Amino acid sequence: MRFVDSYLEGVRKIDEIIKYAKIEGEVAEIDARDLKHKELNDLMRECVLRGARKLILKNVCGQRYIGTRLFFNPGVNVEIIIYGTPGNDLGAFLSGHRIVVYGNAQDGVGNTMDSGEIIVHGRAGDVVAMAMRGGKIFIRDSVGYRTAIHMKEYKERIPLLVIGGTAQDFLGEYMAGGRVVLLGLNLKNGKHRSHYIGTGMHGGIIYLRGKVEDYQLGKEVGVVDMEQEDWKFLEKVVEEFCGHFGNEIKVDKDEILGGKFMKLIPVTKRPYGKIYAY
Amino acid sequence: MIKPRDDKDFQACGLFGVMDRSGERFNGKMVVEAMKNMHVRGNGLGGGFAVYGLYPEYKDYYCLHVMIQDWNEDAKREVDKFLDANFDIVHDEEIPTNEDANVVNPPLFWRYFVYPQKKGDDKRLSDDDYVIKKVMYINTKIKDAYVISSGKNMGVFKGVGFPEDIAEFFMVEKYKGYIWTAHSRFPTNTPGWWGGAHPFCILDWTVVHNGEISSYGTNKRYLEMFGYYCTLQTDTEVMAYAFDLLMRRQKLPIEIVAKILAPPMWDIIDHMDEKRKKLYTTLRMVYAPLLINGPWTVIVAHHGEMFGLTDRIRLRPITAGEKGDLLFLSSEESAIRAVCPNLDRVWTPHGGEPVIGRLNEKALKKVVE
Numbered sequence: 001m002r003f004v005d006s007y008l009e010g011v012r013k014i015d016e017i018i019k020y021a022k023i024e025g026e027v028a029e030i031d032a033r034d035l036k037h038k039e040l041n042d043l044m045r046e047c048v049l050r051g052a053r054k055l056i057l058k059n060v061c062g063q064r065y066i067g068t069r070l071f072f073n074p075g076v077n078v079e080i081i082i083y084g085t086p087g088n089d090l091g092a093f094l095s096g097h098r099i100v101v102y103g104n105a106q107d108g109v110g111n112t113m114d115s116g117e118i119i120v121h122g123r124a125g126d127v128v129a130m131a132m133r134g135g136k137i138f139i140r141d142s143v144g145y146r147t148a149i150h151m152k153e154y155k156e157r158i159p160l161l162v163i164g165g166t167a168q169d170f171l172g173e174y175m176a177g178g179r180v181v182l183l184g185l186n187l188k189n190g191k192h193r194s195h196y197i198g199t200g201m202h203g204g205i206i207y208l209r210g211k212v213e214d215y216q217l218g219k220e221v222g223v224v225d226m227e228q229e230d231w232k233f234l235e236k237v238v239e240e241f242c243g244h245f246g247n248e249i250k251v252d253k254d255e256i257l258g259g260k261f262m263k264l265i266p267v268t269k270r271p272y273g274k275i276y277a278y
Numbered sequence: 279m280i281k282p283r284d285d286k287d288f289q290a291c292g293l294f295g296v297m298d299r300s301g302e303r304f305n306g307k308m309v310v311e312a313m314k315n316m317h318v319r320g321n322g323l324g325g326g327f328a329v330y331g332l333y334p335e336y337k338d339y340y341c342l343h344v345m346i347q348d349w350n351e352d353a354k355r356e357v358d359k360f361l362d363a364n365f366d367i368v369h370d371e372e373i374p375t376n377e378d379a380n381v382v383n384p385p386l387f388w389r390y391f392v393y394p395q396k397k398g399d400d401k402r403l404s405d406d407d408y409v410i411k412k413v414m415y416i417n418t419k420i421k422d423a424y425v426i427s428s429g430k431n432m433g434v435f436k437g438v439g440f441p442e443d444i445a446e447f448f449m450v451e452k453y454k455g456y457i458w459t460a461h462s463r464f465p466t467n468t469p470g471w472w473g474g475a476h477p478f479c480i481l482d483w484t485v486v487h488n489g490e491i492s493s494y495g496t497n498k499r500y501l502e503m504f505g506y507y508c509t510l511q512t513d514t515e516v517m518a519y520a521f522d523l524l525m526r527r528q529k530l531p532i533e534i535v536a537k538i539l540a541p542p543m544w545d546i547i548d549h550m551d552e553k554r555k556k557l558y559t560t561l562r563m564v565y566a567p568l569l570i571n572g573p574w575t576v577i578v579a580h581h582g583e584m585f586g587l588t589d590r591i592r593l594r595p596i597t598a599g600e601k602g603d604l605l606f607l608s609s610e611e612s613a614i615r616a617v618c619p620n621l622d623r624v625w626t627p628h629g630g631e632p633v634i635g636r637l638n639e640k641a642l643k644k645v646v647e
Contacts, residue, residue: 004321004322005321006317006318006320006321006322006440007318037318061315061612061615061616062315062316062610062612062613062615062616064318084615085611085612085615086612087610087612088610104611104624106610106611106612107595107610123624125595125597125611125626126592126595126626144592144595144626145591145592145629168592168626168628168629169591169592169628169629170591193628195546213549215545215548215549
């Protein structure tokens with residue numbers, strides 16, 4: 001029986017694929033049409049090693065892990081502009097770089113992302129910001145299931161995820177830290193459909209604009225009043241959101257902030273402490 | 279019998295389906311290109327295609343695609359004899375294959391266009407039920423023979439290899455259909471063998487599946503009560519039979535069937551209005567053994583309809599896209615974009631909510647003309 005590693009099979013060396021990149025000073029343009037997952041990431045790395053600090057990726061269609069392999073000395077930060085549909089785990093383990101997608105993203109955007117920024121001018125799939133531990137993600141439209149699952153924070157490292165539309169079920173499941181802001185800008189009747197929001201949540205905050213019923217929330221979250229500092233935080237976040245997508249969405253900052261926001265926090269830091277205690 | 283590998287890979291299969299809702303037929307090139315885009319979702323241990331509108335010249339006859347393991351001549355002879363005794367065979371031939379394709383040890387594939395020849399007690403059966411009974415006989419009683427598709431004007435091509443290898447082997451780009459579904463396999467719990475590749479088929483119902491069915495035992499025993507026997511060593515088979523039972527025999531629409539296979543959780547039912555609460559509670563009680571548990575996404579097709587459905591908390595992905603009369607269902611959006619960059623609409627349905635494609639007025643008009 002033939003058993004192949006479909007990721008590594010037929011991957012070409014840098015000197016065979018360098019022709020897909022055009023490097024001019026600090027800008028490199030890569031035509032990704034015929035590049036495999038690893039080839040594209042290898043080529044991106046090569047371009048940065050040759051001095052590029054801005055990578056423009058054209059014709060991306062399903063290539064996974066974009067931006068994952070770019071670990072450099074501190075201070076080498078790269079801007080990655082993507083045209084097309086990047087594949088799963090876009091910006092996984094991302095370390096300080098900025099990714100802008102003109103199109104939709106798939107599953108696993110910012111998986112275990114460390115720092116940097118991902119801005120998606122479109123929608124994203126499931127498990128966005130899974131186990132994210134730093135940096136910022138802005139999604140213009142909606143996201144799929146289990147968004148921000150087990151997002152975490154440590155001291156000043158507080159990850160931020162902002163979603164312009166709505167989320168499907170299990171938003172913030174087992175969330176341990178960080179901030180999630182769900183703006184609900186594309187809701188038809190002002191109601192989110194997501195169920196089991198914050199199930200197992202034990203850290204962090206979810207800000208939710210729009211309506212959800214109590215039974216849509218997990219048993220481990222509570223709704224608390226918005227304080228002055230929450231509004232200050234939201235004002236900054238919404239301003240940033242409008243800075244990215246202001247030309248593409250029809251509402252402005254004041255209109256967004258004029259909506260009704262809910263603040264969700266965990267009711268306990270150890271929701272399962274009694275189950276697993278020994 | 280093939281022994282399962284004892285190591286276990288956790289990975290994901292790749293699914294793709296495309297339907298031209300106007301009934302226009304197109305060749306397999308598009309679906310092969312889409313599957314190539316999702317190459318890494320499989321590992322070369324299974325690929326396959328289902329095609330609808332495949333044999334217009336024989337559209338009134340059941341077409342049996344029969345796989346003969348190890349080219350077993352006794353099995354082939356026994357199948358010939360059995361079919362001759364139970365059907366009028368209007369035409370039969372070896373399914374043409376490409377010897378240069380990148381596949382290892384392919385079995386023999388033969389297709390028979392047949393008309394039921396019922397005798398005795400079997401006369402009480404409908405044609406469809408008669409065909410199922412005979413298919414089950416071949417699958418369970420004739421060693422090394424498996425019927426891999428058994429509908430009218432459709433067929434399944436599948437085997438061990440990447441989908442593009444299987445496409446090359448069966449030369450699917452030469453065939454035309456108005457629905458194509460495809461599968462790339464990454465077997466996890468059961469062996470990778472030619473019969474275990476997807477799609478799974480009974481009559482004209484086909485299923486391609488990503489995930490695993492943890493309720494397999496319960497589902498299998500329930501289906502046995504209705505005369506369906508699982509012989510292909512993989513969990514997806516129960517799905518094909520469940521759809522045949524619920525939709526063809528019991529005539530339930532997919533909107534209801536979705537709520538049987540992937541019912542809402544009880545705590546969600548608790549918050550429904552009285553009418554819906556009663557419906558969903560009844561469905562859960564009557565059809566409890568057909569709740570399909572575990573992570574799964576399927577693309578199902580039969581004549582006139584293609585739909586995608588996931589488990590109720592969508593533990594496996596699906597993305598839908600539309601462009602004019604074309605409806606796409608895929609494990610990944612990029613595979614759709616690879617063959618149709620400018621979509622009118624793209625979305626991911628909620629868990630347990632089917633995305634349904636049906637033939638439209640344009641298609642019906644064609645039939646009238």
